[in-house]
Amino acid sequence: MAPSTEPDQDPDFWAPGTVVIADRDQLINGAILHPTPTDDPNDPLNWTTLRKAVNFTLVSLYVLLTFVQLDIGFTAWEQMQGELGFSVDQLNGSAAVNYAGLAVGCILFIPFAYKYGRRPVYLFSALLQFVGCIWFATTENLGDSYGSNLISGLGGAISETIAQMTIADLFFVHDHASMNGWYLFSTFTGAYLGPVASGYIVESQGWRWMWWWCVILFGINLVLILLVFEETKFTRVLTGSHEVGPGQDERNESTDTSRDKHPQLQQVSSTVQLDSQPRKKSYRERLAWVTKTDGSMLHDFYQPVVVLFTFPAVAYTAATFGTLLAWFAILISTQSTYLFLPPYNFTAVGVGLMNLAPFVGSLPGVFFGGYLNDKSIVWLAKRNNGIYEPEMRLWLALPMAIITPAGILVFGLGLNSGASWPILAVGLGMFAFGLTVAGDVALSYSMDCYHDIVGNALVGVVFVRNVLAVVVLFALTPWTNAMGLQGLHIFISVVCFVVLLIPAALLVWGKKGRVATRTAYMKMSQQQPTARDFS
Incomplete structure (x- = not known):
């Protein structure tokens, strides 16, 4: 059914989020991609399926381990009360400090992901969590408990935002829901099944080994991010021309009102032409420490x-x-x-x-x-x-x-x-x-x-x-x-x-x-x- 033309006369009708999707099934096919990829081989949207899968698998592992270390602590509460003399109130306070780190860390670190790239922030986050788990395993007093919870909270804070940024970097719009599903699956696996495994570890090896196993896993994760995870932040510089694709006609090119109301009908099929084919980055260049963007953050x-x-x-x-x-x-x-x-x-x-x-x-x-x-x-x-x-x-x-x-x-x-x-x-x-x-x-x-x-x-x-x-x-x-x-x-x-x-x-x-x-x-x-x- 064709969209009604009557609402077009009301400027308040087209609020943020209101879109026409009636013809979407006719427009979307294998040749139409949104956002539009460039001709640059370094554009993450142009990566091979395997390359994307490797990168996002590392993101999923990072998210899973983050939620493991955030949610396993309570399985050790009984042993910690007996060995260290902590009260339930003090343990609740330690958990609250962890959440405080989660709240503050996201505001502190995400701007750096915009400015300097995703890779250095992933590395810093994984390193903080690695250190936090060592501190957890060597806890002797209440100060240690508060400090380790704060560090682990700060380290895990970005996981709920930077993963979505990476999805937007790597995948087209029609893939976002599926990738978010994998993200949620990783979250639930860590948050719910992590305590199942930690319960057995606490009973068989003691509560400190629960954290030493986390140290081992985060150490492996840190090495994988360092050696394998590629920067997904991509800044394109347009020096060529914008070529109209088959989804655009002359009327669409000349009618600004229609462009505003139906952006997905006119922009998704365009391609970006650059003056020369950029060189594909080397392995070391793809693992750069920093990918900086000019401007204030x-x-x-x-x-x-x-x-x-x-x-x-x-x-x-x-x-x-x-x-x-x-x-x-x-x-x-x-x-x-x-x-x-x-x-x-x-x-x-x-x-x-x-x-x-x-x-x-x-x-x-x-x-x-x-x-x-x-x-x-x-x-x-x-x-x-x-x-x-x-x-x-x-x-x-x-x-x-x-x-x-x-x-x-x-x-x-x-x-x-x-x-x-x-x-x-x-x-x-x-x-x-x-x-x-x-x-x-x-x-x-x-x-x-x-x-x-x-x-x-x-x-x-x-x-x-x-x-x-x-x-x-x-x-x-x-x-x-x-x-x-x-x-x-x-x-x-x-x-x-x-x-x-x-x-x-x-x-x-x-x-x-x-x-x-x-x-x-x-x-x-x-x-x-x-x-x-x-x-």
């Missing part, structure tokens, strides 16, 4: 905060991710505190194995929030005369306002009443499913609304969610003492329900918010240090 330090408080879609994503991570931190902390006690009397192995439940719950969540969500928006757009609005993604998030709080209640009330562990596992699985779907939808919605500023938007989102986790973990012990396990989980389930109902409001007023922020979005887009032109 000052705005990249403060723009994430500005974006966070300027665009409703980004604020919604931050609220969703922030609260969900805070509730996840509470569930993990209470699990690692109370499952060691009667009536459960779990060992470190048992506590680690409980993480199989959220891992299993997250797997259908990846399908539901990713593949099924993408299919649903195409169907909805076709019913809307071919016009896609980002709010169409939000329908699948609404059921999560029921499922996710229900998972919290099943786990929390079950733990309070001494229910059997399979009931607790069901609650954790329900929560993980809701977290995955709601988080995926929120992230996709924000990217669709404001795709040109997604890097700094993600920095703001990660900052908020980790700050909330810090506050919750520092307050958890007195909070639990004041309200009890039952009251605590009822309270957070209610807050979770309210936050996950935000999509209902955005379905009504979301587009008005995008229209109101259009001018600010255009100004911020022009400040982005991107090497490619998506206009």
Whole structure:
């Protein structure tokens, strides 16, 4: 069905994120690529499939190991309490320091990835985590615990943003969802299955060897990044001409209004011609320590905060991710505190194995929030005369306002009443499913609304969610003492329900918010240090 021409007369109709996709199936084929690759053999978009696969496999390994070291610590809590005399409150404080490092590190380091390239930031991050794991393994007092958690948090902070930057460097738009799926799979594997392995290590070799194994793995990862990972940042210099491809006609070339409204119909088929064929870089050149871009990076330090408080879609994503991570931190902390006690009397192995439940719950969540969500928006757009609005993604998030709080209640009330562990596992699985779907939808919605500023938007989102986790973990012990396990989980389930109902409001007023922020979005887009032109 052809898009309606009536909305074309309304300048407010074409808000950021509103696009025409009715003819997409006819336009996209093997010859049409977006963004448009150059003729430069050094352009990561022109790399062979094997070369891309090797690079992104290293990124996936880096992400997996990062989430292993961020999430395995609680399996050692019982032994650390006995050997070092730490209290649960002190261990929660150490975890909070880790989240503080995660919150601050992203703001500190991501601007350097824009300015000096991805490779040096990956190396620095992996080195920090390597050092942090050594410090973990040699911990003797509370100061060591706080310091090692801070270093590991700072080192792991960039993992949730730089991976998406690498995906954008290497892959075309039609590959992004699949690559993000692999990223999420790496995240869940590290976060949920890492504690399963660490539980066995703690029982058989002691809690310190849990960290020594991490030292070994991060050492291998560091060497692989140093010797194999190629810089994916690419800056092109256009010295030739822009040649019109078969997807553009004379009318498209001369009609600026149509170009603004249907950019994907006119730009995706173009090619960039350079005056001479650039030389392919040598192996050593591809492993350069620094790939510097001219210009100031000052705005990249403060723009994430500005974006966070300027665009409703980004604020919604931050609220969703922030609260969900805070509730996840509470569930993990209470699990690692109370499952060691009667009536459960779990060992470190048992506590680690409980993480199989959220891992299993997250797997259908990846399908539901990713593949099924993408299919649903195409169907909805076709019913809307071919016009896609980002709010169409939000329908699948609404059921999560029921499922996710229900998972919290099943786990929390079950733990309070001494229910059997399979009931607790069901609650954790329900929560993980809701977290995955709601988080995926929120992230996709924000990217669709404001795709040109997604890097700094993600920095703001990660900052908020980790700050909330810090506050919750520092307050958890007195909070639990004041309200009890039952009251605590009822309270957070209610807050979770309210936050996950935000999509209902955005379905009504979301587009008005995008229209109101259009001018600010255009100004911020022009400040982005991107090497490619998506206009």
